[in-house]
Amino acid sequence: MHSSPRNRGIFRLGFGAIFAAGLFAPGAAVAQGPAGSVKFAPHVAIYDLKLTSSRGKRLLEGARGRIVYDFSGSACEGYALQFRQVTELDNGEGKVSLSDLRTTTWEQGDGKSFRFKSQNYMDRKQVSEVDGQADRARENVAVKLVKPGDKKFEAGTVVFPTEHMRLLIEAARAGKNLLEVAVYDGSESGEKIYQSLSVLGKRIEPDKKLDDAAAGKDVLSGLARWPVTISYFEKTEQTSEQTPVYSISFELYDNGISRALVLDYGDFAVSGDMTSLELRDTKPCR
Numbered sequence: 001m002h003s004s005p006r007n008r009g010i011f012r013l014g015f016g017a018i019f020a021a022g023l024f025a026p027g028a029a030v031a032q033g034p035a036g037s038v039k040f041a042p043h044v045a046i047y048d049l050k051l052t053s054s055r056g057k058r059l060l061e062g063a064r065g066r067i068v069y070d071f072s073g074s075a076c077e078g079y080a081l082q083f084r085q086v087t088e089l090d091n092g093e094g095k096v097s098l099s100d101l102r103t104t105t106w107e108q109g110d111g112k113s114f115r116f117k118s119q120n121y122m123d124r125k126q127v128s129e130v131d132g133q134a135d136r137a138r139e140n141v142a143v144k145l146v147k148p149g150d151k152k153f154e155a156g157t158v159v160f161p162t163e164h165m166r167l168l169i170e171a172a173r174a175g176k177n178l179l180e181v182a183v184y185d186g187s188e189s190g191e192k193i194y195q196s197l198s199v200l201g202k203r204i205e206p207d208k209k210l211d212d213a214a215a216g217k218d219v220l221s222g223l224a225r226w227p228v229t230i231s232y233f234e235k236t237e238q239t240s241e242q243t244p245v246y247s248i249s250f251e252l253y254d255n256g257i258s259r260a261l262v263l264d265y266g267d268f269a270v271s272g273d274m275t276s277l278e279l280r281d282t283k284p285c286r
Contacts, residue, residue, distance in 0.1 A: 061092025116186030
């Protein structure tokens with residue numbers, strides 16, 4: 001759904017962010033299921049952010065913001081995501097900073113190609129821009145960047161955001177509780193590769209009452225959902241225990257919609273309550 005603070009950790013639900021079965025060793029090949037094995041729901045979700053905890057040497061007095069997550073497409077036409085996160089951080093000493101991340105991506109339905117563009121603003125001034133494309137040839141992924149500068153490199157064995165989400169849902173359906181896989185989403189300078197570790201909880205029965213925009217949605221009322229926590233680590237050769245760059249917890253529906261977010265950046269965490277959810281019609285594949 002894969003915030004700025006990645007500049008302290010950019011969060012994207014569709015990452016991301018969000019997602020065969022079993023525990024995979026870092027860099028291991030991932031079993032590819034049928035592209036249409038998970039039916040993702042095209043939708044627009046809005047999440048309101050607020051500070052839930054602050055720890056460490058530099059405590060925050062407050063944090064608030066909003067995520068707009070606009071996801072569309074299908075296995076045959078590919079998946080498009082327009083994502084925007086605006087976050088205001090208050091250090092309590094008269095300093096309020098405003099971060100604004102805008103991202104547009106398109107991913108081929110079979111996970112073989114991924115296009116991405118993003119702009120990041122701090123206090124309404126653009127501080128970075130990324131534009132590029134990644135393509136899979138057999139197991140390895142080749143990346144070509146246009147911005148911030150022309151560059152080509154091999155990303156190795158990685159999955160793209162929507163494919164990650166599909167793998168996560170398939171693992172949850174199978175009753176697995178761990179999924180480890182390397183993810184490439186074009187974030188930061190376009191050169192970052194993250195090792196993700198997902199912990200999946202037990203299925204939540206659909207009759208549980210909800211207090212957000214998911215309540216009363218017929219398309220969600222009978223769907224399974226699972227509690228998920230994903231930790232993202234810098235992909236390195238280091239074998240000792242690492243601290244995650246950031247982590248995200250949420251409840252994931254069988255159709256890819258997420259609710260009840262918690263974004264943890266290490267020295268502070270924010271929650272994301274879904275305040276609006278618009279479901280869109282799905283065009284059938286021909």
